[in-house]
Amino acid sequence: MSRRVLVLAHTGREESLKAAWEACAQLHASGIIPVMQKSELGDMEGFFGAMDQPVEILHDHIQLPDVELVMVLGGDGTILRAAELVREVDVPLLGVNLGHVGFLAESERADLAQTVEWIASREYTVEERMTIDVQVWVRGQKIWHTWALNEAAIEKGDRERMLELVTEVDERPLTSFGCDGVVLATPTGSTAYAFSAGGPVVWPEVEALLIVPISAHALFAKPLVVSPRSRLAVEVLNRTDALGVLWCDGRRSVDLPPGARVEVTRSTTPVRLARTHQTPFSARLVRKFELPIHGWRGPVPQSEQVHTGPVPIVRTPRTMAPPSGLRPYEPGSESDPPTEK
Incomplete structure (x- = not known):
C-alpha cells in the first residue's frame, strides 16, 4: 500500500x-x-x-x-x-x-x-x-464555540480603556481586577502567549490548565496552575462599557461585550505531534531560548556501594579531659563556688 x-x-x-x-x-x-x-x-x-x-x-x-x-x-x-x-x-x-x-x-x-x-x-x-474547549455566553445564550491548542486570550478591545474582569474556578469566583486581559492556557501554550505575560513554563507531560493575568491592577493577580479537570471562566464586568475580544491561538476571534462570559475546559480531542527523537523538554528549552548553561557539571556518578571513612569524634567542653593537675568540677564538692547569703 x-x-x-x-x-x-x-x-x-x-x-x-x-x-x-x-x-x-x-x-x-x-x-x-x-x-x-x-x-x-x-x-x-x-x-x-x-x-x-x-x-x-x-x-x-x-x-x-x-x-x-x-x-x-x-x-x-x-x-x-x-x-x-x-x-x-x-x-x-x-x-x-x-x-x-x-x-x-x-x-x-x-x-x-x-x-x-x-x-x-x-x-x-x-x-x-492537551487542547481546550472554549465557549462564549452572552445574556444566557451561547454565541461561540471553538477550541485551542495554546491558549484562549481575553484582551481589551480599546487600547485607551482598561478591561474589568472577574475570574472563576470550578464555578466559584476567585478575584476581580482591571487589566489588559487574561490568558487561559494549556501546558503547550505555557511557552507562548502565557510565557510572554509572565506565566510559568509547564512541561508538556504535566496535565494542568493555566490562568495568567495581563498587566492586572491588583495585589492578588498572580499566574495560577489548576487541575485539568477544573472548569475555568472569565466574565467581562458591567462596571464600564469597555469591550473585550477573545483570541484562540491567535487565529480565531470574537468580540466580548460587557456581561460576556468565557468558559474553558479540557477538550476530549488532543492534537498529535510526531517526534523523531526523544529530546528532553529541558534541552528543548535551552536550545530554543538559548539559555546559558556554562559551568554545569552534571549529575554525580552513582555507584552500587557507597563507602565512607571513619566518623571523627568531636569532643565538647563537657567531655574534654581537664588540664594536668586539675580534677573535674563536681557539684556539691568543697570547690563549689560560694553563694551570696
Whole structure:
C-alpha cells in the first residue's frame, strides 16, 4: 500500500517554497507520495515550474484520513494552522521550523533531508497534546464555540480603556481586577502567549490548565496552575462599557461585550505531534531560548556501594579531659563556688 505525506507550507515566503519543493522531491526519492493543497501546489509550481514527479492534491486525489503524516514547513503559526486542518482526523503533525523560535517544531531547516529519512524509515513516535474547549455566553445564550491548542486570550478591545474582569474556578469566583486581559492556557501554550505575560513554563507531560493575568491592577493577580479537570471562566464586568475580544491561538476571534462570559475546559480531542527523537523538554528549552548553561557539571556518578571513612569524634567542653593537675568540677564538692547569703 502506498504511503502518503501531506506537505503544508507557508507559501508567502520564498524559503518555505524552496523547503516544500525539496521535501516533495526527497519524499518521492524515498518511495513516499507527497500530497499538497491545491493552492499551495500552485504557488510552488508558479515559482519553480512544474515538478518532474507528480504530487497528489488533497481533497481531489486523496482525503485526509488516507495521509500517514503531515509535514509542516514553517513556524508555530503554520503548525497551528495545520492543527486546525487535522483536528478531526487521527493524523500526527511533524514540524520543520522555518520561523524564529518554532517551539512546536521537531526539526530545523538544516535537518530537512534527515527528517525525510526518519519519516521513510518510520523512526518517529507520536505524543498527544492537551487542547481546550472554549465557549462564549452572552445574556444566557451561547454565541461561540471553538477550541485551542495554546491558549484562549481575553484582551481589551480599546487600547485607551482598561478591561474589568472577574475570574472563576470550578464555578466559584476567585478575584476581580482591571487589566489588559487574561490568558487561559494549556501546558503547550505555557511557552507562548502565557510565557510572554509572565506565566510559568509547564512541561508538556504535566496535565494542568493555566490562568495568567495581563498587566492586572491588583495585589492578588498572580499566574495560577489548576487541575485539568477544573472548569475555568472569565466574565467581562458591567462596571464600564469597555469591550473585550477573545483570541484562540491567535487565529480565531470574537468580540466580548460587557456581561460576556468565557468558559474553558479540557477538550476530549488532543492534537498529535510526531517526534523523531526523544529530546528532553529541558534541552528543548535551552536550545530554543538559548539559555546559558556554562559551568554545569552534571549529575554525580552513582555507584552500587557507597563507602565512607571513619566518623571523627568531636569532643565538647563537657567531655574534654581537664588540664594536668586539675580534677573535674563536681557539684556539691568543697570547690563549689560560694553563694551570696
